[in-house]
Amino acid sequence: MNKSLSPPVAPEETTLPDCAPSKLSIPNDPFYIEPACRYVAAVAGQIGFDALQAQDISAGLHRALTTLLRYSFEPNERASVELVSERIPAGLRLSLRDQGLPLSPADGGSGGAGAGNPLYGLNAYFDEVRFHNRGREGKEIILSKHLPDPSITDDAAACAWDANEASGSGRAAAQTEAHCTVRRLKPSEAHEVSKAVYRAYGYSYPHDYVYYPEKIAELNRRGDIFSAVAVAENQEIAGHCSLKRWEENPRIAEMAQGVVKPRFRSQGCFAQLTEYLIEAARGQGLTGIFGEAVTTHPYSQKTAIQFGLRDCALFLGLIPAAADFKGLGGSPGDRGSMLVQFRYLTTPPSTPVYSPVPHRAMIAEILVNLGRAPDLRTPPPGAERPAAAEAAIAVKLSRSLNFARIRIDRYGRNAVGLLREQTRALCRQKWDVIHLLLDLSDPATAHFANRFEELGFFFAGVLPCGLPAGDVLILQHLNHLVVPYESIQTESEFAGRLAAYVRQCDPSRA
Numbered sequence: 171m172n173k174s175l176s177p178p179v180a181p182e183e184t185t186l187p188d189c190a191p192s193k194l195s196i197p198n199d200p201f202y203i204e205p206a207c208r209y210v211a212a213v214a215g216q217i218g219f220d221a222l223q224a225q226d227i228s229a230g231l232h233r234a235l236t237t238l239l240r241y242s243f244e245p246n247e248r249a250s251v252e253l254v255s256e257r258i259p260a261g262l263r264l265s266l267r268d269q270g271l272p273l274s275p276a277d278g279g280s281g282g283a284g285a286g287n288p289l290y291g292l293n294a295y296f297d298e299v300r301f302h303n304r305g306r307e308g309k310e311i312i313l314s315k316h317l318p319d320p321s322i323t324d325d326a327a328a329c330a331w332d333a334n335e336a337s338g339s340g341r342a343a344a345q346t347e348a349h350c351t352v353r354r355l356k357p358s359e360a361h362e363v364s365k366a367v368y369r370a371y372g373y374s375y376p377h378d379y380v381y382y383p384e385k386i387a388e389l390n391r392r393g394d395i396f397s398a399v400a401v402a403e404n405q406e407i408a409g410h411c412s413l414k415r416w417e418e419n420p421r422i423a424e425m426a427q428g429v430v431k432p433r434f435r436s437q438g439c440f441a442q443l444t445e446y447l448i449e450a451a452r453g454q455g456l457t458g459i460f461g462e463a464v465t466t467h468p469y470s471q472k473t474a475i476q477f478g479l480r481d482c483a484l485f486l487g488l489i490p491a492a493a494d495f496k497g498l499g500g501s502p503g504d505r506g507s508m509l510v511q512f513r514y515l516t517t518p519p520s521t522p523v524y525s526p527v528p529h530r531a532m533i534a535e536i537l538v539n540l541g542r543a544p545d546l547r548t549p550p551p552g553a554e555r556p557a558a559a560e561a562a563i564a565v566k567l568s569r570s571l572n573f574a575r576i577r578i579d580r581y582g583r584n585a586v587g588l589l590r591e592q593t594r595a596l597c598r599q600k601w602d603v604i605h606l607l608l609d610l611s612d613p614a615t616a617h618f619a620n621r622f623e624e625l626g627f628f629f630a631g632v633l634p635c636g637l638p639a640g641d642v643l644i645l646q647h648l649n650h651l652v653v654p655y656e657s658i659q660t661e662s663e664f665a666g667r668l669a670a671y672v673r674q675c676d677p678s679r680a
Contacts, residue, residue: 191256198242198249198270203235206253213255214262218317227262227315230295234266234311242270242309258382261297261317269308293599297569316381350408350439352446355397360386362407363397366429380427396454397427398446400439408434411443413451413459418577418607418642422635423451425461444477452515457635459515462508464489465669468661471509479511481665482536483631483644484658484672487603487651490572504654505602509665512540512634521640522547523610526619529629532671533610533643536632539664549613556614561585563592567601577607581614586621593625597649604647605630611640619643628675631668652678 194209196202207228214224235251243249247270254265292299298314355363360383367380379385379395389395397412409430413423425447430439451459461479463470471481489506523544525533530546537544561582566575574596578585589606596604606627608615627645636642655673660666673679 191254194253194255195250196253198239198247198251198268200236200239203232203239206235207232210253210255210264214315217257217262219262219315223315223317226295227264230292230313231264233295234292234313238266238268238270238311242268258314262315264313266311266313267308272303272309291599293567293569299567299569349403350400350434350437350442352398352400352442355386355390355399355410355412357387357390359399359407360384360390363399363410363427363429366407366410366431367427396423396447396450398443398450400430400434400443402434407431409439409443411440411447413447413456416460416633416636419635419638421457421638422633423456423459425459440473444473448477448513448515455516457514457516457518458512460510460512460633462488462510465507465509465658465660468659471511471661471665474511475662477513479513480540481509481660481662481668482512482540483510483633484508484665484669485510485603485605485630485644486646486653486672486676487648488571488573490570490602504657505651507653507658509660510631510633514541514634518542518634519640520545521611523641524549524553524613524616525610525643526616528620529643532629532668533632535664536668537634537641540634542634547613549616553613554617556581556583556585558582559584561588563588565592565596572600572602573605574601574603575605575607578609578618581612581618585618586625589622590625593627593647600649602649602651604649606645606647607636608643608645609637609639610643611637615643619645626677628677629672631672648676648678 192213194206196206210231211224211228214227215221219227235253238251249268249270252265252267254267256263256265292313295315296313297316298312300312302310302312363386364381364383379389386395386397390397395412395414397410399407400409402408409428411428412426414426416422416424425444428440428443448459459479460482461474462485463474465471465484485508487505488508491505518540523533523537523546525546534544534546558580559582560580561578561584562580564577564579566577567573568575576589576592578589582588593604604627606622608619608622610632622645625647627647630644630646633642633644636644653673653676655669658669660669
């Protein structure tokens with residue numbers, strides 16, 4: 171049979187408007203892969219990707235389609251794949267939809283890119299890779315590639331969250347106090363947030379929704395995030411910060427996306443935003459809030475302490491070396507570390523704490539530092555022998571941070587072997603930092619945490635109420651990273667002790 175595919179009609183404009191999707195329906199025949207890739211490369215060029223970037227997108231799509239056709243359909247099965255190309259504020263988003271074989275949970279079908287997924291390697295080509303099973307509508311693979319968008323990058327300059335404004339450290343005091351009104355973000359202002367965050371963090375911010383104004387508006391509408399803005403007297407947005415529900419337990423939230431424009435620094439805008447969000451979180455009935463402060467200077471930590479947040483964990487190497495975090499300092503080539511600080515907003519729930527013996531004293535210190543009397547318990551006999559044969563874990567990947575997070579949902583007799591296999595796969599794929607979340611209310615944690623440390627994991631700290639069942643012990647694994655501990659700056663005496671303890675636990679010191 172003579173096969174042909176009509177070339178796409180060239181658009182009249184030189185660029186695509188925002189969110190103008192195009193759709194191709196191609197048969198599940200490898201013959202159509204190459205023309206589809208050429209079309210997407212042309213779309214990428216129209217958006218503004220250079221020739222090499224467009225070629226890379228084309229290569230990634232070629233791999234995705236080749237693997238998808240092989241995985242999804244039986245030999246001689248007649249079907250089709252819908253390819254949607256869409257310009258978004260961050261660049262280009264591709265969606266592949268079909269009604270072939272669904273992805274199993276082990277493949278990453280719950281939304282993550284699990285190591286067993288046949289398309290797992292696509293993170294080498296794209297900044298975001300997502301998988302969704304859609305029931306009777308089949309499945310969808312979403313591939314996003316970021317591009318600095320002129321509508322974001324060419325507007326008025328913004329700056330990273332500068333804790334100097336609250337503390338006054340490191341800069342001259344402002345001559346006049348800014349009169350800002352703090353209120354909730356309006357949907358029409360979401361694009362201003364994307365522009366400000368891009369200018370502050372580049373594309374290094376871990377929550378990629380901040381680069382999609384439509385997502386910011388939708389997440390606020392649904393209540394998944396709560397964004398606040400500081401508005402100057404001339405109605406200009408001077409700053410922004412938000413509450414982001416912690417996905418492992420939405421009863422706590424992270425204070426994130428703190429940005430203040432340069433001319434409004436050191437005038438109290440961020441302090442007003444922080445106070446407003448704390449009251450908003452309390453009004454929503456949240457159990458607590460937390461933030462992640464840089465350790466290249468102590469000012470952001472000092473700001474958090476002023477508002478009652480206390481140190482509970484140290485995340486080493488979490489900030490990519492190439493991240494353009496304006497004004498945060500640090501040595502070129504070094505990944506930066508973050509100090510986690512937490513504050514209870516309601517009386518903390520009484521939950522048991524089954525700490526591994528080596529960390530029992532430090533975990534108790536952390537909880538006491540947070541104003542809580544820990545209910546430390548000894549696990550009952552047999553806790554080291556779980557009834558289930560198979561462990562259950564969940565994996566989340568953050569491409570912008572080159573970071574993976576593993577959550578143990580159920581201990582099983584194969585837990586150590588399963589985690590060993592998963593960790594090796596992530597290290598081979600060059601993920602720099604891996605976090606492991608363990609439920610401290612589960613008696614088995616006291617035993618398995620020690621076993622997991624034999625795999626190269628070591629102490630990071632505790633996130634109170636990190637899971638619905640209780641507090642979370644966080645272990646971290648560094649993939650051939652050497653941490654410059656001498657560059658870590660801490661504000662509080664307790665944070666200094668915590669950093670020294672983490673350093674003592676780090677197996678690379680040997």
